[in-house]
Amino acid sequence: MRPILKRLGTLAIAAGLSHCAEQLPQTSADGIFTAAQADRGAALFGQHCARCHSIQEFTGPAFNAVWAGTPASAMYLRIANTMPMDQPGSLGTGQTTALLAHILDSNGMPSGNQPLPGDLPWLTGIQMATAD
Numbered sequence: 001m002r003p004i005l006k007r008l009g010t011l012a013i014a015a016g017l018s019h020c021a022e023q024l025p026q027t028s029a030d031g032i033f034t035a036a037q038a039d040r041g042a043a044l045f046g047q048h049c050a051r052c053h054s055i056q057e058f059t060g061p062a063f064n065a066v067w068a069g070t071p072a073s074a075m076y077l078r079i080a081n082t083m084p085m086d087q088p089g090s091l092g093t094g095q096t097t098a099l100l101a102h103i104l105d106s107n108g109m110p111s112g113n114q115p116l117p118g119d120l121p122w123l124t125g126i127q128m129a130t131a132d
């Protein structure tokens, strides 16, 4: 291969990689859930959580004190494995991700085009952002 072509090829690969890195979400403020998921989560919160909790326990200063800076998987697992307190483990993946979406939405974090997945390694790579 002529040196100039080889060089162009390397540049194209580097450009492709950096473009890809820019698109990967890194925090809960990067549009990691859909608006539909948050809506579903709001209804689920009313059905399964509101008898013991108000959303204020998971938003604003309370959210920042406990969850900001932790991996998103920490809250996912807390809900999936321990809540509702009288029926732990009863929520499915879709319900747990919807509840998490509702909590992020209630903290003013933006929705995006991709639904929040219940994929633990992926969630571990997402850091909870600070709420407004």
Ligand code: HEC
Pocket: 045, 048, 049, 050, 051, 052, 053, 057, 058, 066, 075, 078, 079, 083, 084, 085, 086, 091, 099
């Ligand atoms: C029967 C009452 C009850 C229900 C229903 C319930 N919880 Fe809880 N939840 C609690 C109690 C009590 C605690 C505190 C327990 C502790 O500190 O170990 C708690 C703690 C939590 C925490 C950790 C809070 C923190 O700041 O550390 C989260 C998150 C949570 N609940 C989410 C939920 C969600 C989401 C639902 C609905 C699916 C739910 N809970 C339903 C009683 C309940």
